[in-house]
Amino acid sequence: MNIISSLFQDQKKNKGNLKGRIILFMFRFAQLTNRHILIAILLCIYLGFYHVFVEWFLCVELPRKTKAGKGLVIYHGQALVINQGVVFGEDCILRNSTTIGHKILKDGTFSGCPVIGNRVDIGANVCIIGNVKIGNDVKIGAGTVVVKDIPDNCVVVGNPARIILNL
Template sequence: MNFLAYLFQDWSANRGNIKGRLVLFLFRSVQLVNRNMLLKILFCWHLVLYRVFVEWHLGIELPRKLTAGKGLIVYHGQALVVNQGVVIGENCVLRNSVTIGHKKLADGTFSKCPRLGNHVDVGANVCIIGDVTIGDNVIIGAGAVVIKDVPDNSVAVGNPARILEQKTEAATRIELI
């Protein structure tokens, strides 16, 4: 993927969402800077700008070391916190007040971070905590607290999250068309 394609890989997914486009453009640019020590030195001002503007001013914590697939969508990003160890698949949606990260274990260590599959739609005020795997084509309802794995083609809601509905493969194919 060339330089410009990398920077703008989330652009079309965030059509009409100027804030989302700006935040994800800056996020992808700090990821590029983070790849090389020389770039980190030359563009340290950009890393500081990203931290101050996006994380402190806008309240969106997308760490530069985060692994996120193309087509990421950020709606109403206030209070969005994602741990740097999280892996986010392609074409995922994150809404406001979402927290995704590890949890502290009884022995004082931390668990692994969550892994989100492709086409995951995360509702507002959702917490996804601990070593969990969210499958592909999953919808997580607003206010859910996910502490266990969620299988592919599912809808999860509640605190703690439970599987409300599991879509069949035929229904999923129809929705994608």
Template sequence: MSYLFQDWQSNRKNFKGQLVLFMFRLASLINRSMIAKVIFILYLLFYRYLVEWIWGIEIPRKTKIGKGLSLFHGQALVINQGVVIGDNCTLRNSTTIGHKKLADGTFSRCPRIGNNVDIGANVVIIGDIEIGDNVVIGAGAVVTKSIPANSVAVGNPARILDKKETAANA
């Protein structure tokens, strides 16, 4: 039961975020078993209809997301099912995270995002890249290259603005 509510605390005072992530966690749980998918097909269709079509938040049930995800103003949020997101991350509105089309017509792998990553509004993160732990990505950034841990990235294309001070560095 705690699996379903693992994002509840990080979305305090944000009932929509709590509800979306509860529904996502339930859909992910159902997705683990073919029998459950058959039994709960109506729920999976309802999840897709309500969350994707009505609220405009695309978080496929197969996406791997760590605990403590926080959604701020989730409208126009698009996450590809191949994306991996670590623990205690924050996503804001109008953000796209997914693969990119390669020159040969195939698609790249999706981004892998570390723990404690704060992603601003209107950010695009695409391609086979890694975002390290404790990274802040500023609003409007377009990230197509990996970002090392403990960094602040901004701009289009995104560039490392600053290395964040950590307890180990201080």
């Protein structure tokens, strides 16, 4: 994928969602700095602007080192916190007040971060923490707390998350 198309890979999925389009365009542009240290040095002012504008003004923590497949969607981007170690598959949907990242273990170290499959729909106020794997074609209901692996093709809800429907 060339540089220009990589910048616009999420725009079609976020049609009619200006805030999501802005955040994801800026995120993809910031990700260019991951390609080479020289690019990071040249874009260091942009990285500062990205950090201030997206995190402080738009209230979305989406670090440039987060790996995300094409077609990422952010609905109602507010209070969204993503750890830089999280990996998203293609065509995932994120909603407001969601936290995805590692957890602190008993010995004071950090666990791994979640790996989220393709076409995962994550509801509002969801918390996904720890070294968990979310399968493909999963729907996670609002307010769900995920701390264990979720298989493919299912709907999960609750605290802790439990499967209520296999698709």
